[in-house]
Amino acid sequence: MIPSGPGNLKHLFVVVTQRCGDGQHLLISICSIRPNIKHDATCEFDGGEHEFITGPSYVYYRKPDMRLSTGISRMVDKGYFIAKQDFGTRHFVRLCAGVAASPFTTPSTLKYFQANRVA
Template identity: 35%
Template sequence: MKIEGYGPHDQVLMVSVTSVKPGLKYDDACLLKAGDHPFIRHDSYVYYRDPRIELASKVTENVQIGQWVAREPCNAQVMARVLDGFQRSRLLPRYVKNLL
């Protein structure tokens, strides 16, 4: 998608997924369980605190050269939860909330 203020080319909004660590606080806006996606093996959460906006062409290039590994897409239900988390997270930077 084209994000206003980020140039004329398609961009990708990316967030990380990280494992829940016992005793440590985490963003509960989108929790993922083992089996929600083949890559998820432990209780995990979407890390909305540090999103990245990258050119779609850069993402494609980094996958093609092997710098990044493409995983299979998540199903529609998991994607809906991730997208909902963008609205629910108290840690998502305001500039990203304003883009959505």
């Protein structure tokens, strides 16, 4: 859980890469589906796929985040970021497949993901 968006509320981000040579990871957030607001339908969840996903949600491929591994650990230790359980394998694989499938993924994000994806 990382503070982001309006009000700096904590949102669920998923680490989708191994640590690269620069010590960074690619993180992608999960957002709630809001009525009458368009969203990326590449990877949607109904709710219950993760302890934090309680209702209809989607993966927000448009604005991934890059974070240093050491920075993530430091923020978790300070309580600014909150570690949650891992996604189940099936849902994680689906989320990762969406990186290449989403029309909102930038070419640079896709290239980084492909070079550093979790094996």
